[in-house]
Amino acid sequence: MKFGMRKPSLAKSFKARTTGKLKRKVKSSINPLYGKKGMGWINDPKKAIYNKVYKKTSFSFFDLFK
Numbered sequence: 001m002k003f004g005m006r007k008p009s010l011a012k013s014f015k016a017r018t019t020g021k022l023k024r025k026v027k028s029s030i031n032p033l034y035g036k037k038g039m040g041w042i043n044d045p046k047k048a049i050y051n052k053v054y055k056k057t058s059f060s061f062f063d064l065f066k
Contacts, residue, residue: 003057003058004057004058004059005058005059005060005061005064006058006059006060006061007061008060008061008062
């Protein structure tokens with residue numbers, strides 16, 4: 001588990017910003033539960049717990065400027 005500042009990744013940041021509205025719309029039309037609040041706990045509880053702890057124990061480089 002990571003504690004402290006996360007190392008910024010330009011590639012992952014670019015990918016997150018360019019994965020578009022169309023892809024989300026297609027996934028949502030196929031799976032009516034896609035993107036709904038709390039679905040992470042149902043689909044993969046172990047990953048959801050990990051992500052929640054990770055989010056609380058680490059921070060981004062860009063959070064320093066907020």
